[in-house]
Amino acid sequence: MKKCLIYVDTNNKMAERNKISLIQYSDTIKSLYYNKVLTSTDISDQTGKSIPYTIKVLSELIKEGYVAEKGFANSSGGRKPINYSLIPNTHYILSVAMDQFSAQAVVVDMNNNFVTKVAHYSFDLGKLKAATFLTYLESFIQEMPIAKTDIIGVVLTMPGFVDTENGINHSFLEVPGQTLVEFIQDRISIPVFLDNNSTAIALGEQKFGVAAHVKNVMVLNLGWGIGLGMIVDDKIFRGNNGFAGEFSHIPIFNNGKLCTCGKRGCLETEASLIAITSNAKEGMKNGQITSLSSYAEVNADHIIAEAIKGDLFSVKLISEAAYHVGQGLAILIHLMNPGAVVLSGKASVVGNIWMAPIQQALNEHCIPRMIKNTNFFISDLNNDAQLIGGAALMVENLGEKLAEKMKILNKMTA
Amino acid sequence: MKKCLIYVDTNNKMAERNKISLIQYSDTIKSLYYNKVLTSTDISDQTGKSIPYTIKVLSELIKEGYVAEKGFANSSGGRKPINYSLIPNTHYILSVAMDQFSAQAVVVDMNNNFVTKVAHYSFDLGKLKAATFLTYLESFIQEMPIAKTDIIGVVLTMPGFVDTENGINHSFLEVPGQTLVEFIQDRISIPVFLDNNSTAIALGEQKFGVAAHVKNVMVLNLGWGIGLGMIVDDKIFRGNNGFAGEFSHIPIFNNGKLCTCGKRGCLETEASLIAITSNAKEGMKNGQITSLSSYAEVNADHIIAEAIKGDLFSVKLISEAAYHVGQGLAILIHLMNPGAVVLSGKASVVGNIWMAPIQQALNEHCIPRMIKNTNFFISDLNNDAQLIGGAALMVENLGEKLAEKMKILNKMTA
DNA sequence: AATTCTTTTTAAAATTTTTAAAAAGATTTT
DNA sequence: AAAATCTTTTTAAAAATTTTAAAAAGAATT
Numbered sequence: 001m002k003k004c005l006i007y008v009d010t011n012n013k014m015a016e017r018n019k020i021s022l023i024q025y026s027d028t029i030k031s032l033y034y035n036k037v038l039t040s041t042d043i044s045d046q047t048g049k050s051i052p053y054t055i056k057v058l059s060e061l062i063k064e065g066y067v068a069e070k071g072f073a074n075s076s077g078g079r080k081p082i083n084y085s086l087i088p089n090t091h092y093i094l095s096v097a098m099d100q101f102s103a104q105a106v107v108v109d110m111n112n113n114f115v116t117k118v119a120h121y122s123f124d125l126g127k128l129k130a131a132t133f134l135t136y137l138e139s140f141i142q143e144m145p146i147a148k149t150d151i152i153g154v155v156l157t158m159p160g161f162v163d164t165e166n167g168i169n170h171s172f173l174e175v176p177g178q179t180l181v182e183f184i185q186d187r188i189s190i191p192v193f194l195d196n197n198s199t200a201i202a203l204g205e206q207k208f209g210v211a212a213h214v215k216n217v218m219v220l221n222l223g224w225g226i227g228l229g230m231i232v233d234d235k236i237f238r239g240n241n242g243f244a245g246e247f248s249h250i251p252i253f254n255n256g257k258l259c260t261c262g263k264r265g266c267l268e269t270e271a272s273l274i275a276i277t278s279n280a281k282e283g284m285k286n287g288q289i290t291s292l293s294s295y296a297e298v299n300a301d302h303i304i305a306e307a308i309k310g311d312l313f314s315v316k317l318i319s320e321a322a323y324h325v326g327q328g329l330a331i332l333i334h335l336m337n338p339g340a341v342v343l344s345g346k347a348s349v350v351g352n353i354w355m356a357p358i359q360q361a362l363n364e365h366c367i368p369r370m371i372k373n374t375n376f377f378i379s380d381l382n383n384d385a386q387l388i389g390g391a392a393l394m395v396e397n398l399g400e401k402l403a404e405k406m407k408i409l410n411k412m413t414a
Numbered sequence: 415m416k417k418c419l420i421y422v423d424t425n426n427k428m429a430e431r432n433k434i435s436l437i438q439y440s441d442t443i444k445s446l447y448y449n450k451v452l453t454s455t456d457i458s459d460q461t462g463k464s465i466p467y468t469i470k471v472l473s474e475l476i477k478e479g480y481v482a483e484k485g486f487a488n489s490s491g492g493r494k495p496i497n498y499s500l501i502p503n504t505h506y507i508l509s510v511a512m513d514q515f516s517a518q519a520v521v522v523d524m525n526n527n528f529v530t531k532v533a534h535y536s537f538d539l540g541k542l543k544a545a546t547f548l549t550y551l552e553s554f555i556q557e558m559p560i561a562k563t564d565i566i567g568v569v570l571t572m573p574g575f576v577d578t579e580n581g582i583n584h585s586f587l588e589v590p591g592q593t594l595v596e597f598i599q600d601r602i603s604i605p606v607f608l609d610n611n612s613t614a615i616a617l618g619e620q621k622f623g624v625a626a627h628v629k630n631v632m633v634l635n636l637g638w639g640i641g642l643g644m645i646v647d648d649k650i651f652r653g654n655n656g657f658a659g660e661f662s663h664i665p666i667f668n669n670g671k672l673c674t675c676g677k678r679g680c681l682e683t684e685a686s687l688i689a690i691t692s693n694a695k696e697g698m699k700n701g702q703i704t705s706l707s708s709y710a711e712v713n714a715d716h717i718i719a720e721a722i723k724g725d726l727f728s729v730k731l732i733s734e735a736a737y738h739v740g741q742g743l744a745i746l747i748h749l750m751n752p753g754a755v756v757l758s759g760k761a762s763v764v765g766n767i768w769m770a771p772i773q774q775a776l777n778e779h780c781i782p783r784m785i786k787n788t789n790f791f792i793s794d795l796n797n798d799a800q801l802i803g804g805a806a807l808m809v810e811n812l813g814e815k816l817a818e819k820m821k822i823l824n825k826m827t828a
Numbered sequence: 829a830a831t832t833c834t835t836t837t838t839a840a841a842a843t844t845t846t847t848a849a850a851a852a853g854a855t856t857t858t
Numbered sequence: 859a860a861a862a863t864c865t866t867t868t869t870a871a872a873a874a875t876t877t878t879a880a881a882a883a884g885a886a887t888t
Binding site: 049050051052053056075076077078079080 | 874875876877882883884885886
């Protein structure tokens with residue numbers, strides 16, 4: 001005979017749900033979002049609050065329709081604890097993931113599931129106007145099968161020197177006289193958050209990916225450049241001004257090659273898809289035999305595709321770049337002594353091609369003791385890391401940050 | 415007419431002082447130790463506790479003879495707050511600072527003042543036996559003009575791969591079958607703490623030196639190698655296994671030079687006192703004119719001394735090394751985006767000789783935005799940073815860590 | 829099947845914080 | 859210069875949260 005422990009409202013509309021609870025109890029929501037199912041003890045551990053208080057919060061959240069009991073967890077020899085979960089369709093997050101040439105948008109529910117198709121947009125980010133991007137976003141919101149009022153916030157993650165605090169990207173989508181976040185938020189009337197793409201990817205990998213629960217993680221975003229997202233002590237590490245993790249531009253080569261940043265000898269000049277593509281063209285001009293020859297104009301996607309098919313030249317191009325990434329990584333490991341390193345980002349679909357030369361470089365350049373307890377992973381999030389991480393960034397901001405934005409928006413409408 | 419606010423016991427012997435209070439109220443003690451004079455509001459801010467609670471703790475500490483009122487602080491227009499300070503002679507810390515060739519020992523009071531002469535010991539750390547070191551320490555304790563029972567703890571800071579948690583140095587002073595800390599603690603019956611020298615220097619600079627109160631600081635220990643202590647988010651950063659900050663051995667040169675660590679091309683091979691000394695000998699063999707020629711066997715101290723006197727060759731040697739340090743620092747800054755960088759350690763007495771070439775390298779190798787808000791300092795602690803930082807490490811460990819050690823020692827005597 | 833051991837949950841006591849009021853002193857106004 | 863106003867600290871009372879202890883529920887052992 002099952003006992004009814006607490007009355008659970010299964011009809012979401014009946015419960016008077018209130019976004020204020022998301023803010024007030026953000027720590028508990030956060031724990032449940034990242035772990036799907038937890039007991040009161042688990043939540044108490046994660047939020048650092050006592051069990052009696054945690055149980056009080058949970059019953060409040062149940063009353064408001066945010067949380068539901070989910071049976072019992074196992075016990076190694078004692079009373080079985082009640083499981084708790086978030087109810088998925090209470091609210092949603094709109095995650096927008098951008099790179100140099102495209103953006104993806106999707107709506108994510110409170111169980112971290114995609115509830116719309118992933119929309120794709122193509123452009124050259126260097127030339128994209130904020131107003132044009134806004135039309136993409138507005139049309140997505142128009143067409144999505146979710147009520148706009150149920151969206152907690154929009155998280156835009158993108159490359160460049162992003163000032164998360166002030167909502168500005170110093171490299172792209174600049175809006176004269178206004179911050180990018182203000183510009184978007186004013187038009188769509190939903191809280192908007194801006195962050196760096198590699199930071200999002202790192203958070204995605206550390207919460208839902210191969211590095212889940214590792215407290216010190218370095219996540220490489222193998223793509224047009226070589227991005228780096230750092231999780232230190234279980235928290236996103238941003239440095240003094242939010243610009244930490246500029247891995248792509250660490251000066252380590254004496255090659256005289258001019259980098260996109262204006263300096264010479266950056267890691268990016270030998271180790272990124274930019275370098276790989278350039279080396280491919282160079283090699284083909286010199287008569288290299290390769291299946292890449294079938295393309296009119298070779299780009300990075302072609303090289304990845306042909307490497308997967310087994311084209312030796314393509315594999316060699318990636319391997320060379322990977323060795324150089326390994327050189328940079330050796331430095332990073334000496335400085336940060338991480339618990340895990342993750343290869344993620346667009347180019348990590350051929351992660352195993354990258355891995356061997358990276359390991360080779362690490363064997364050559366790392367003090368064995370420095371690397372002994374560091375685990376290496378290839379992402380298994382299939383290029384969704386940035387979208388997933390973007391949604392997670394919203395969850396990270398559920399407390400005061402969200403409250404602030406909501407206050408601003410309420411003032412506007414009033 | 416002055417009012418007597420709280421009865422202050424000025425006779426220390428009268429108050430029944432209890433080391434337990436140091437543990438129980440370690441946060442308050444810590445704040446006062448680092449800041450000398452604080453108001454209740456300041457302490458409340460620093461400990462994160464409320465003002466009523468803070469005042470309760472302070473009155474308790476006053477009753478026990480640890481804290482005294484020190485007049486009033488200024489107010490910008492309101493009631494003047496009471497100042498509080500630690501009473502200096504309640505307890506003491508024994509700080510022992512080691513490098514490759516020597517050790518210094520001193521007793522520090524609760525106001526961070528040296529209350530004994532600094533004792534010096536010379537040796538070759540690579541050959542030094544733990545037992546020999548212990549005799550030095552025991553004779554120091556024997557002769558110091560402070561009661562042994564008034565010493566809260568001994569902090570030993572030294573180079574090498576230090577496992578602070580377990581009290582082991584994997585590089586030096588290994589004791590078979592026992593940890594180094596156990597070995598010392600068993601004999602002297604005082605809690606012993608072990609840490610890395612560069613960590614101590616960094617803490618010294620961030621609490622009492624040029625980088626006081628900066629929350630993200632990279633402190634370079636310019637010495638036999640190039641040590642690095644990192645303060646991240648106002649906390650000592652140690653990485654996953656405590657080995658973070660291995661700056662000396664980041665692989666950045668293609669010079670083929672074998673490093674002390676067994677690898678090739680480490681920063682140390684071009685940028686440390688090891689490299690400088692080796693380059694000096696090389697240059698002199700090739701007939702370089704220099705005042706260094708007056709020494710039978712040139713060592714690093716000579717080069718520093720002659721550089722101060724203006725010997726061009728010595729200055730040039732240091733400048734070349736400094737430029738290479740700058741190259742490494744450029745990488746570090748791109749990754750960590752610190753608020754401040756400090757040049758400290760033995761060789762920083764000629765800090766201004768180092769500074770110019772470092773700045774030169776940074777101008778060449780850093781993205782301007784990465785360096786815009788980073789301040790550069792030369793230590794003003796006159797080689798006492800490690801001793802001062804060692805004492806500060808004791809204060810950092812006042813809470814649970816000290817309680818643990820005291821429990822172990824009490825068991826032994828019982 | 830009864831007892832013992834574990835673990836979670838509830839209840840009561842203790843601690844700590846928050847809020848509000850009072851006290852002390854500086855600044856401005858009359 | 860005295861009175862009134864404004865600031866800031868300190869004290870007091872109320873509210874929130876944690877700690878400790880007890881009770882409840884279930885698994886493992888005797």
